[in-house]
Amino acid sequence: MAKLGSxxxxxxxxxxxxxxxxxxxxxVVGSLQREVDPSVAGAFPNPANLTGDNYVNINARLNLLxxxxxxxxxxxxxxxxxVVFGALAGYALAVLQWRGRxxxxxxxxxxxxxxxxxxMVPLYVLIARDYGLADNYLGIMLxxxxxxxxxxxxxxxxxxLPKSLFEAARIDGASEWQVLTRIALPLIRPAxxxxxxxxxxxxxxxxxxxxxxxxxANMQPLAVSLANYISNVANSTANPFGAMLAGxxxxxxxxxxxxxxxQRWFVASEIGSGVKG
Amino acid sequence: MATTLTPKPVLAEVPARRGSEHRRHRARQSFLGxxxxxxxxxxxxxxxxxxxxxxxxxxxxxxxxxxxxxxxVRPFVGARNYLKxxxxxxxxxxxxxxxxxxxxxxxxxxxxxxxxxxxxNRVVHxxxxxxxxxxxxxxxxxxxxVGVWLFLFSGSGLVNQVLGxxxxxxxxxxxxxxxxxxxxxxxxxxxxxxxxxLYLAALQNVGTELYEAAATDGATRWQAFxxxxxxxxxxxxxxxxxxxxITGANLFTEPYLLxxxxxxxxxxxxxxxxxxxxxxxxxxxxxxxAIGVLLVILTLVIAFLQNKFGGERD
Numbered sequence: 001m002a003k004l005g006s007x008x009x010x011x012x013x014x015x016x017x018x019x020x021x022x023x024x025x026x027x028v029v030g031s032l033q034r035e036v037d038p039s040v041a042g043a044f045p046n047p048a049n050l051t052g053d054n055y056v057n058i059n060a061r062l063n064l065l066x067x068x069x070x071x072x073x074x075x076x077x078x079x080x081x082x083v084v085f086g087a088l089a090g091y092a093l094a095v096l097q098w099r100g101r102x103x104x105x106x107x108x109x110x111x112x113x114x115x116x117x118x119x120m121v122p123l124y125v126l127i128a129r130d131y132g133l134a135d136n137y138l139g140i141m142l143x144x145x146x147x148x149x150x151x152x153x154x155x156x157x158x159x160x161l162p163k164s165l166f167e168a169a170r171i172d173g174a175s176e177w178q179v180l181t182r183i184a185l186p187l188i189r190p191a192x193x194x195x196x197x198x199x200x201x202x203x204x205x206x207x208x209x210x211x212x213x214x215x216x217a218n219m220q221p222l223a224v225s226l227a228n229y230i231s232n233v234a235n236s237t238a239n240p241f242g243a244m245l246a247g248x249x250x251x252x253x254x255x256x257x258x259x260x261x262x263q264r265w266f267v268a269s270e271i272g273s274g275v276k277g
Numbered sequence: 278m279a280t281t282l283t284p285k286p287v288l289a290e291v292p293a294r295r296g297s298e299h300r301r302h303r304a305r306q307s308f309l310g311x312x313x314x315x316x317x318x319x320x321x322x323x324x325x326x327x328x329x330x331x332x333x334x335x336x337x338x339x340x341x342x343x344x345x346x347x348x349x350v351r352p353f354v355g356a357r358n359y360l361k362x363x364x365x366x367x368x369x370x371x372x373x374x375x376x377x378x379x380x381x382x383x384x385x386x387x388x389x390x391x392x393x394x395x396x397x398n399r400v401v402h403x404x405x406x407x408x409x410x411x412x413x414x415x416x417x418x419x420x421x422x423v424g425v426w427l428f429l430f431s432g433s434g435l436v437n438q439v440l441g442x443x444x445x446x447x448x449x450x451x452x453x454x455x456x457x458x459x460x461x462x463x464x465x466x467x468x469x470x471x472x473x474x475l476y477l478a479a480l481q482n483v484g485t486e487l488y489e490a491a492a493t494d495g496a497t498r499w500q501a502f503x504x505x506x507x508x509x510x511x512x513x514x515x516x517x518x519x520x521x522x523i524t525g526a527n528l529f530t531e532p533y534l535l536x537x538x539x540x541x542x543x544x545x546x547x548x549x550x551x552x553x554x555x556x557x558x559x560x561x562x563x564x565x566x567a568i569g570v571l572l573v574i575l576t577l578v579i580a581f582l583q584n585k586f587g588g589e590r591d
Contacts, residue, residue, distance in 0.1 A: 005498065009396045016393055017410040020470070023425045024413060026435070030428055038434045089317035097303065098310030104318065111325050115576065117527055117549045118569045121556040122328035122335060129342060146320045176309050205418035207530045208549075212557060223420045230424060230534055241428045248424035252417045259416050263409060 027252065031055070031245035038241075054242035055250075061243065062229050064250055067222035074140050074210065074221050075203040081145035082199045083192070089146075090154025091180050095166055105155065111148045116208075119143070124212050135219045140210050144203055150195050157188040193265045201255055222251050332566045340563035351563075358567035368568055371539070371546040372575070374457050378528060378547070379579075381461035383521045387514060390469055394476035395506055412470040419467065419530045426463055426535060450536050456545035460531045468524060472517050479513035480506070511587070518583040526576040529553065548572045 026043060033042065034051040042049075058064065092098070093105050123143055133139025161184060169179045185192070207223045214220045220228070226247040336358055338351045362368045397407055414422060429436050430449040437444035445452055449459045483506060491501040507514075528547040532539045539546030548568060556565025 009399065013393070013396050013400065013407055017407055019466070020410045020414055023422065023429065024417075026429065027421070027425045030425070038428065038431065039438050040435065043435060085316040085320070088313040092310045092313035096306045096310040096313070098307040100314070101310060104314050107321060108317075111321055114325050114329060115523065115527065115573055117529075117552065118332050118566075118573050119325065119328045120549070121552060121562045121565045121569060122331040123324070124557060125335075125340075125342075125562055126328060126331070143324050145324075146317050148321075151317060176305075201416055205416075205420075207418070207420055212553075223418050226424070227420045227530075227534055230420070230427070231537065241431075244424045245428060248421035252421040255416050255418070256413060259413065260409060263405070 024252070024256070027245050027248050030241060031249045033239070033242055036239050036241045054239060054246035057239070058229070058243040058247045058250075061233060062217070062225040062247070064222070064247070066218055067220065067225045068250070070137075070219060071204055071221040071223065073137055074206075075200050077137065077141040078144045078147070078203045079196055079199045081141070082147045082150045083195060085146045086150035086195070087154050087180070087185065089151045090156075091158055091184060093151070093155040094158035095163075095179075095184070096176070105152075108148045108151045108155075120208070120212070123209075128213055134213050135216045137219075139213050140219075140221070141203070143209055144206070147199060147202070150199060153191065153195060154188075157191040158184055161187055190265070193262070197258060197262055197265055200258070204255060222247075226251055332569060335563045336566040336570050338563050340561075340566075342560050342562070354563075358564050359571065361564065362568050362571060367543060367546065368548070368551055370543050371548045371551045372572075374532075374539075374543075374545055375525065375528065375547055377457045378461045378464075379522060379525050381458055382465050382525055383518060385461075385465045386469060386472055386521045387517055389465070390472035390517065391476050391507075391510065391514070393469070394473045394480060395502060397473065398477060398480045408474070411473050414467045415470040417467075420534065422463075422467060423531065423534045430459060451541050453541050453544040456536045456541060460528070460535055460545055463531055463535060464525070464528070468521070472521070475517060476510060476513055479510040483509035515584060515587045518587055519580050522579050522583065523576060526572060 029043060029045055030036075031054050032045065032050050032052070034049050034053065036042075037046070037049060055064075089104070089108075093101050093108075127139050127142055128134040131139070133142065165183060165187075166179055169183055170176075174182070203221075205223060206221070207227060210221045211224045211227065214224060217225060217228075226244075229247060230244055337353060337355055339354050339357075340351050343349055393411065397404070397411075400407065427450070428434055431437075432448040432451075434448070437448060445455055449455050487505045487509070488501055491505050496504065527549060529549040532545045532547045532550050533553075536545040539550050549572070552565040552568050552572075555568065556562045
């Protein structure tokens with residue numbers, strides 16, 4: 001009976017894993033097909049039908065390198081903003097004794113329940129129309145430049161460090177800035193890796209905001225240019241599915257690789273609100 | 278300063294400070310506290326607080342776009358935008374579609390993620406592999422995954438090839454009845470990994486002695502699951518309900534790409550998609566803001582009900 005149960009469990013989990021992984025496998029297979037072959041046999045790579053042309057085609061359509069560079073700049077800006085300002089605020093909330101800290105912490109929690117759909121239109125009016133930051137890297141980054149979750153995570157990590165450490169450093173004459181950069185930050189280095197990884201995925205995958213704020217193709221992150229390809233120009237390519245899937249592989253690839261390589265740094269409880277799209 | 282600071286792990290006694298020095302220390306900490314938090318506070322003010330107020334302001338005005346710096350009168354219109362939204366068939370349809378989405382997505386998410394997490398929790402071998410595979414769709418960009426689903430669910434796609442004569446016609450994403458359920462299925466699949474991990478964490482807090490007691494009482498696996506696991510993870514379930522509902526209310530990318538802008542005939546449009554069409558494409562941001570406010574109110578009501586009926590039972 002117990003044996004049967006464990007077999008059953010294995011089968012359910014196996015089928016589950018297949019359902020989750022198959023689309024990824026199929027993405028790669030489809031991206032390499034010369035002639036689009038949606039039949040069951042087409043799910044297995046056929047050497048006679050293999051080609052790299054789809055990657056060349058999609059690159060000709062939407063300039064993959066430019067898209068990757070834009071996504072990279074977007075993600076890098078958000079990571080820098082989040083780590084620098086998030087660590088500063090997190091440190092102030094965890095280590096410094098000041099009257100406003102309770103209020104600021106409550107604010108960081110409150111901000112997370114404000115839904116983006118309500119902010120979308122006014123942010124567009126402000127950033128694109130009033131500040132004139134449409135088709136501008138700063139405009140793309142601005143709504144994400146400091147992640148409130150990261151502020152809370154940093155606070156949490158700094159709280160776990162022994163207070164005596166900071167006292168000792170201060171008695172040795174260290175300024176608060178030195179305590180932060182020379183003691184606190186090096187001690188939470190592992191947490192920093194987690195924050196950077198999670199913060200990377202958010203902007204890399206983000207679609208709605210960069211889609212609203214960028215109209216010029218050479219400013220669009222890869223997710224946006226691929227989406228535009230899917231919704232507008234796909235029909236005018238010889239093998240639209242092949243080219244689309246080739247773009248999808250390029251967009252999904254970095255995140256999949258990062259996740260598999262740095263698996264153990266992904267802490268479940270902290271990914272939640274960091275990753276959206 | 279070039280002094281290197283070596284942390285001293287244990288400090289026997291922190292010398293007590295005297296009055297004035299102590300006050301100065303407090304004042305400096307207070308100043309630095311505000312200084313270090315200042316960038317974040319400015320960010321919250323500019324990106325959250327002000328736009329939030331601006332959204333409410335726009336929703337009760339006839340707001341329209343002008344060239345930057347041009348000063349025009351944007352008249353106060355009271356509840357007109359709200360009333361218009363509530364009688365606009367396209368808006369009502371999008372809310373109805375969202376209802377269909379939530380009715381499919383939310384229960385499916387709760388059941389599948391709890392079952393898979395429970396099974397995964399007992400697994401010894403291949404645990405890391407399973408965790409990674411369940412999690413991948415969640416971490417991958419919707420835009421990339423939509424590409425594969427378009428391929429899989431197209432008229433002559435693999436899914437229909439496998440189904441053969443059972444394949445629906447018109448195919449999934451262009452079928453008025455099936456477009457929204459297909460989107461719900463896609464989102465369930467994409468988000469499931471996150472909820473599995475959430476449940477997996479919650480399961481670690483269910484005491485093993487409860488299962489042992491159940492086993493001693495002769496409970497079957499199913500009875501143990503129903504009477505120990507399900508009540509044991511209730512607070513996680515409420516969280517899953519809330520997060521799935523909020524994620525659903527934000528639905529945009531999938532109807533925009535998977536069903537070509539909420540098609541066919543608006544059968545899969547979502548409120549956020551309508552907000553985009555009205556507010557930005559058609560230049561009626563005040564109207565879109567009113568739809569946004571209605572959407573948030575509706576989400577809050579659903580969240581409140583979920584919390585009330587799913588929450589603290591004991």
